[in-house]
Amino acid sequence: xxxxxxxxVSIVNRGFTxxxxxxxxxxxxxxxxxxxxxxxxxxxxxxxxxxTVTPEKEIVLILVEKALSDAVLxxxxxxxxxxxxxxxxxxxxxxxxxVGIGETVEETKESL
Amino acid sequence: xxxxxxxxxxxPLLFLTVIVGKGQGAAIAEMIKKAGAYSVYFVSGQGTAPNxxxxxxxxxxxxxxxxxxxxxxxxWFDLKIALQERFAISPLSKGLAFITRLDSVAxxxxxxxxxxxxxxEGRKKQKKRRKTHE
Numbered sequence: 001x002x003x004x005x006x007x008x009v010s011i012v013n014r015g016f017t018x019x020x021x022x023x024x025x026x027x028x029x030x031x032x033x034x035x036x037x038x039x040x041x042x043x044x045x046x047x048x049x050x051x052t053v054t055p056e057k058e059i060v061l062i063l064v065e066k067a068l069s070d071a072v073l074x075x076x077x078x079x080x081x082x083x084x085x086x087x088x089x090x091x092x093x094x095x096x097x098x099v100g101i102g103e104t105v106e107e108t109k110e111s112l
Numbered sequence: 113x114x115x116x117x118x119x120x121x122x123x124p125l126l127f128l129t130v131i132v133g134k135g136q137g138a139a140i141a142e143m144i145k146k147a148g149a150y151s152v153y154f155v156s157g158q159g160t161a162p163n164x165x166x167x168x169x170x171x172x173x174x175x176x177x178x179x180x181x182x183x184x185x186x187x188w189f190d191l192k193i194a195l196q197e198r199f200a201i202s203p204l205s206k207g208l209a210f211i212t213r214l215d216s217v218a219x220x221x222x223x224x225x226x227x228x229x230x231x232x233e234g235r236k237k238q239k240k241r242r243k244t245h246e
Contacts, residue, residue, distance in 0.1 A: 031160050033131050033160065033176055034158045035155055061178075063210065093212050094212060095210045096126070097188065097210065097211050098208075098209070098210045105200070
């Protein structure tokens with residue numbers, strides 16, 4: 001792997017993935033993949049804070065270069081974070097190796 | 113008492129995520145299983161680029177198959193080359209795969225299951241039994 005990458009995982013309320021992608025693209029991300037899911041929020045916390053956590057969630061998976069990860073995370077937090085309708089959270093996972101961007105088979109074999 | 117990692121050779125585990133066009137998932141799952149994975153978790157996803165962009169680039173459909181699995185670290189290199197070759201066949205077979213190293217697992221049985229070593233140990237025991245019978 002030539003450049004270090006991270007996988008940014010963003011979990012938002014259903015229907016708000018556009019907010020995530022718009023923010024991420026403005027910060028330099030190219031594209032992402034959306035998966036559907038269901039939240040299992042804490043009912044007691046919901047009652048205490050007076051907010052309803054929508055159970056239907058969408059998970060956006062975005063691969064970006066590590067150098068861009070902070071900017072993308074901050075942009076997602078601004079555009080689709082807890083203070084927005086998307087009520088999203090985002091975190092970055094380290095990517096140890098990657099296939100599909102850059103490196104060819106020959107380059108991989110040479111790297112051994 | 114000695115712990116499992118003191119008495120056995122423990123191979124690090126990797127969490128593998130593969131994103132490919134809809135319909136390609138089954139073939140990729142077979143490749144992952146051939147590489148020694150115990151199971152492959154399969155979900156449907158959607159690409160976020162606009163449809164016309166996909167048409168121009170010819171990089172496949174908007175609908176995606178997302179596969180998640182756990183593999184042993186020593187299986188990654190061969191699988192990586194196999195995936196690269198598969199992704200290079202045509203624009204429709206293009207995809208993306210990445211690994212994240214697992215930090216820990218919940219117990220020896222979970223490790224054995226995820227690393228798919230349960231069967232290997234069983235096979236070794238069988239071989240030993242056969243030899244003693246012969």
